[in-house]
Amino acid sequence: MNPAKPPSKRPGWLWPVPVALAGWELATRAAGDLSFPPPTTIFSRMREMWLSGPADRLWLTDAALTDIPASVGRLLAGWALAGLVGTTLGIALGRSPLLSRFLGPLVHFARAVPPPLLLPFFMALFAIGARMQINVILFGVVWPILINSAEGARHVDPLHLETAAAFGLSRGQRLLRVVLPSALPKVFAGLRLSLSLALILMVISELVGSVDGIGFQLLDAQRSYDLPGVWGTIVLLGLLGCAFNAAFLAAERRILSWHRAANQTT
Amino acid sequence: MLEISNLTHTYGSGPGSHHALGGVDLSVAEGELVCIVGPSGCGKSTLLRSVAGLLRPGGGEVLFNGAPVAGTPKDLAVVFQDYSRSLFPWMSVADNVSLPLRRKGLDRPRREEAALEALTQVGLEEAGAKYPWQLSGGMQQRVAIARALAYRPALLLMDEPFGSVDAQTREDLEDLTLRVRGHHAMTILLITHDIDESVYVGDRVVVLSGAPATVVGDLRVDLPEPREQIATREHPGFVRLRAEVGRLVRGPRPAAQHPTPETV
Numbered sequence: 210m211n212p213a214k215p216p217s218k219r220p221g222w223l224w225p226v227p228v229a230l231a232g233w234e235l236a237t238r239a240a241g242d243l244s245f246p247p248p249t250t251i252f253s254r255m256r257e258m259w260l261s262g263p264a265d266r267l268w269l270t271d272a273a274l275t276d277i278p279a280s281v282g283r284l285l286a287g288w289a290l291a292g293l294v295g296t297t298l299g300i301a302l303g304r305s306p307l308l309s310r311f312l313g314p315l316v317h318f319a320r321a322v323p324p325p326l327l328l329p330f331f332m333a334l335f336a337i338g339a340r341m342q343i344n345v346i347l348f349g350v351v352w353p354i355l356i357n358s359a360e361g362a363r364h365v366d367p368l369h370l371e372t373a374a375a376f377g378l379s380r381g382q383r384l385l386r387v388v389l390p391s392a393l394p395k396v397f398a399g400l401r402l403s404l405s406l407a408l409i410l411m412v413i414s415e416l417v418g419s420v421d422g423i424g425f426q427l428l429d430a431q432r433s434y435d436l437p438g439v440w441g442t443i444v445l446l447g448l449l450g451c452a453f454n455a456a457f458l459a460a461e462r463r464i465l466s467w468h469r470a471a472n473q474t475t
Numbered sequence: 476m477l478e479i480s481n482l483t484h485t486y487g488s489g490p491g492s493h494h495a496l497g498g499v500d501l502s503v504a505e506g507e508l509v510c511i512v513g514p515s516g517c518g519k520s521t522l523l524r525s526v527a528g529l530l531r532p533g534g535g536e537v538l539f540n541g542a543p544v545a546g547t548p549k550d551l552a553v554v555f556q557d558y559s560r561s562l563f564p565w566m567s568v569a570d571n572v573s574l575p576l577r578r579k580g581l582d583r584p585r586r587e588e589a590a591l592e593a594l595t596q597v598g599l600e601e602a603g604a605k606y607p608w609q610l611s612g613g614m615q616q617r618v619a620i621a622r623a624l625a626y627r628p629a630l631l632l633m634d635e636p637f638g639s640v641d642a643q644t645r646e647d648l649e650d651l652t653l654r655v656r657g658h659h660a661m662t663i664l665l666i667t668h669d670i671d672e673s674v675y676v677g678d679r680v681v682v683l684s685g686a687p688a689t690v691v692g693d694l695r696v697d698l699p700e701p702r703e704q705i706a707t708r709e710h711p712g713f714v715r716l717r718a719e720v721g722r723l724v725r726g727p728r729p730a731a732q733h734p735t736p737e738t739v
Contacts, residue, residue, distance in 0.1 A: 368555060369563065371561075372553070372555065372563075374529055375527050375529060375552070375553040376552065376553075377547050377549060377578045378574070378575070378578065382577060386563070386566075386574065390565040390566075393565075467564050467565045467606055468564070468565070470606070470608060471606070
């Protein structure tokens with residue numbers, strides 16, 4: 210089933226990482242600029258910030274145990290809600306030409322508003338805190354999911370629908386067992402886009418209005434001229450982004466295995 | 476059990492419209508296997524879709540067990556030509572077969588039992604856990620037939636069911652159809668453009684003219700049972716019937732091989 214893996218999937222593809230790190234180290238040491246600390250300094254600061262706790266807590270510090278879960282929790286809550294709302298509304302729009310004609314322009318307008326601009330509004334509406342941040346993420350990332358779901362639901366194979374009609378599947382069964390699975394590959398494409406968008410909005414919402422979280426830590430480090438701390442937080446965000454993406458792709462591979470395989474054979 | 480009277484249908488309107496059915500009359504008795512043949516594009520599928528309630532015909536009437544067809548009748552199953560698009564790729568073979576049984580209100584164990592029984596009848600009892608796209612074309616069409624059988628319809632509609640498989644598989648599927656109809660008290664309406672096939676599997680062959688379609692021939696097939704691919708096809712009765720059906724399909728004039736709207 211899995212012949213020669215593409216080059217990027219072999220373990221050997223990681224070799225540019227140590228090379229880049231070594232180059233970075235040499236360049237920053239040669240420059241000696243305080244704004245650009247060498248990676249070794251950044252990593253030891255990261256260790257200090259998050260991995261210098263007691264052994265019985267797996268060396269995690271208080272900051273690692275409060276800020277990171279708080280941020281990740283808000284991100285996942287906002288993203289999951291957006292997934293629910295976006296898929297439901299998207300499929301409704303995709304299946305109903307009437308609804309699509311009425312709401313389509315509104316959706317395209319709302320999508321065109323840059324999500325960070327919503328921050329002042331939501332801060333006024335909900336005050337600073339998790340509720341505000343989750344709402345910012347929800348309204349910022351729901352659009353790719355909604356538009357992709359609508360696209361997927363609009364293009365269900367007519368013969369699938371005819372088969373469902375011929376065997377008298379009820380409306381609910383048709384939606385749940387025919388339309389939704391048909392649209393799922395598109396829904397997942399939207400979810401994946403939204404996940405990286407959610408990470409960005411999480412940080413931005415914490416930079417502006419928060420008393421904890423990774424974004425708040427970043428702001429705190431910057432205010433106290435802790436540049437290795439700033440860099441370390443940025444690296445942490447990059448690593449989180451990679452981890453989310455990898456976890457998402459693994460889930461997608463499992464759930465959409467029929468889609469990949471069916472498209473390979475036909 | 477099925478009464479079709481003066482069925483007409485036109486797709487679209489104005490100069491681009493297509494007059495598919497020009498008043499079709501047909502009645503099918505309980506337990507019959509009726510083959511409908513006609514030149515391609517003559518409206519065979521339109522006829523079938525009207526019977527299945529998938530299309531609202533422009534005029535005329537379809538009575539199924541005495542009641543006019545509105546929406547898809549409960550006792551009816553369809554096997555489409557394009558099996559790869561009619562089976563759901565995200566469901567296992569067994570789930571595909573048992574899905575329609577929800578309409579009958581069966582609980583899960585009984586649905587699974589019925590699916591396995593139907594798959595056994597088409598010789599695919601081992602394939603339940605597989606996905607449709609892991610099977611060959613002929614096997615996929617057998618799954619589609621099993622799905623229809625599990626549903627235990629009073630009327631089975633087959634729209635060019637063997638049109639997309641190779642010749643050998645086609646013969647196997649024809650024999651499979653003849654075999655399974657013996658197990659179930661089913662009436663079958665099979666649409667095909669293959670004259671040999673219509674004579675081989677049918678009790679009756681109904682010939683449609685080119686669009687707009689009307690019934691131009693209705694022949695009873697009185698060949699010895701059971702039918703057998705070699706012996707039946709060399710039977711003098713078979714040779715005579717296929718010639719007769721062939722002439723009817725071609726139409727009265729030799730030039731009418733590809734009828735155009737102007738010639739009719």
